[in-house]
Amino acid sequence: MTRPTVIREISARDIRFPTTLEGDGSDAMNEPDYSCAYVVVKTDTELEGYGLTFTVGKGNEIVCCAIKAYTQLIVGKRLADIFADFGGFYRDVVQHGQLRWLGPEKGVTHLATAAIFNALWDLWARMEGKPVWKLLADMAPEQIVSLVDFRYINDLITREEAIGLLKAGQQGKEDRLAKLLAQGYPAYTTSCGWLGYPDDKIRQLCEEALTEGFDVFKMKVGADVQDDIRRIQIIREMIGPDRKLMTDANQRWDVNEAIDWMKKLAPFKPYWIEEPTCPDDILGHATIAKALNPLGIGVATGEQCQNRIMFKQFLRGGALQFCQIDSCRLGSLNEIIAVLLMAAKVNIPVCPHGGGVGLCEYIQHISMFDYLCVSGSMENRVTEYVDHLHEHFVTPVIMKKGHYQVPQAPGYSIEMKADSLDMYEYPKGKVWQKLFDDGIYERE
Template sequence: MDCQIIACSVRDIRFPTSIGLHGSDAMNKQPDYSCSFVELKTDSQYIGNGFTFTVGRGNEIVCCAVEALSKLVVGTKVKDIFNDFSSFWRRLTSEDQMRWIGPEKGVIHIATAAIVNALWDIWAKIEGKPLWKLITDMEPEKLVSTIDFRYIRDVLAPGEAVEILKKMRNGKTKREEYILREGYPAYTTSCGWLGYPDEKIRQLCKEALAKGFTQFKVKVGSNIDDDIRRCQIVREEIGAENILMTDANQKWEVQESIDWMKKLAKFKPIWIEEPTSPDDVIGHSTISKALKSYNIGVATGEQCQNRILFKQFLQMGAMQFCQIDACRLGGVNENLAVILMAAKFDVPVCPHAGGVGLCELVQHLSIFDYICVSGKIRVIEYVDHLHEHFKEPVVIRNGYYQIPVAAGYSSDMKEESLNQYEYPNGTIWQELSTAGVAKKD
């Protein structure tokens, strides 16, 4: 572990998912799923990979932010980082000039996530463990030492976090054995993209059922009549016994959210995801209270900027399902903080996934949550896109994530894919540009 980081590189990787309207929702109608892909080289055999997720244009801005932050990483010994990770994390998020363009939110924060995720990938590779195993094997005090508790001590102090972890030691081995044997349940969003025609939705539901999925999410929010029709289609296909979720991707005003969901309540969705602005804590609280009698919870967190906003959502009863994101927050460290806070408020953690590599990352966090924090099986989002570009892609069997065993954070992408999809000069983008299908920005 006595190696030094000698280089940090970042590549703008984009996939033309807009062509098939994959990932389309009420707010993001034609996304090109993308990532800012980071490689941290050391003076040893270890290389750490990490990334953050975007939906196309603007990915180059995140890459610029990574380059700006890289000066704080290159030249550092990894043991110095891992021996006091919370201080190093604060150094990244509180650089006295770059902090101004955050702080701890927006482009600069998701760029931080890409670097931090790469650091955890190095640590897990050095220890020869998958990320989930690295953090579940840590002593509580060591794990808690990686978290920056600034601004959340009024809700969760370090000593309290240690006690949560120590309390859950009982039965830990059995839970690990169980999850390795059974896997972790997934819900699918791949059937319900807003841009898909009705016939495709029906067919995809049938295919997902045949693969063992029992939980389905539908994108809503553009037209109430369309939403009623599409929810009806999905409910007809999946039956009354299976679970339905809905997702508005921040489209509505507060009262509009309540009124719209009352009309969809007959389809018995268990949650409405991101009904309004991701920053509106009081608005989400109002919606939560109004929909409680309809047995519809509010799920949010996909674009929740940091642990401080999560703290407020939990304090206000503004989320019934906590949707951490492996790349929106500042990497593993900040996600650990939110998982522990959610446990204190007894709010289930059901991560946002999909995108580019998000499924690969969040599976590790949910496994940790089950083994070490909540002791309860929740559910992870699954989207059947772009996994083929990863060296260790997620494996879904009978609607369950299979537990990763390779050392690292499952974040290594294939060199061939990086070369094909690097924007704008990768071979795929050159071909699309020549054919007039895609234009360079």
């Protein structure tokens, strides 16, 4: 295939799945319809790049509009120029003199830039004939660091420190790669712990997950403390006393409420409490962490942490013990790499967020790159897995014995099947038209 030279078009489609109907993804704050703003970057050849940003339904159309607002900054650009200084190009787009007013580097505009730059990463990897994790792992430390905007985070890690960290990470990389190829990257399952599931379904899914080789589990909490005690007891009885069990409140509580609630769940040995309070409350998370650490309960957060600057404060302030980056909330790998580097410097494990459509496909690449080149460790690190909607992807994740298997296909594993896009495009897709006609959903 002829190598592409220029970007000709960027399209965005509103794709939604009616997951509310089965309770999939239900938690103490959300009843989501897993959705995404799906981007295709078209070039002057047949080669294309694919990306998406995850949402939970209403408002997905706003992200699509934001994506369109950025296309004028990218269409017509030469790919050689973009990838020769990908870090500089990222900064120019994100810091546009007018569009940044809507952020900066947060909210809908940042979700939009993530979708676009995720697609550019996919395109770059396809051009090189490599999966994204390998594209990154094959780069020299200086090239990796050139992808990052260090503005506002130099007080935690400098460019020079990052290069030194990555150079140190070169030692033993081939051995780590051999281990990764042999066994994969460890995962935990959230699929048995959704808040809206009945008890018999929880038991069934726990049994299935154990059969599939999972040793680490997560459940949703936060709506009713007595119900949480009953549900956590069921799961603990199913998985045994020694397997790790995490809890996730999805921002439901105030600070003191979170502390009191988790003290009541402490006898069941939760490994962490995820998103116990407002995702912007760094001081609140630090207070919760200080209170719960003596009980052996860590604080995990980050899936709605909107930029590297907030992560800097979480990491420096003792506000988390597990760093949960999100592949779409941050501005693509360009910003994710910055967080990986900061977390490695302060020795905080990164455990990416994977609930939602396409996120598991993304984060397998991130965790594998982190292991190979940045942290060099799997200790206290585990990557989320949710068994939903993978059938809609051309190269979906492969899970064996509770481990992500190493992706081999070029790209970011995020290309969706054409039939799925047509069936689930909102509101004109056949699935949605039937739901409207049957009166299950109201037309907007």
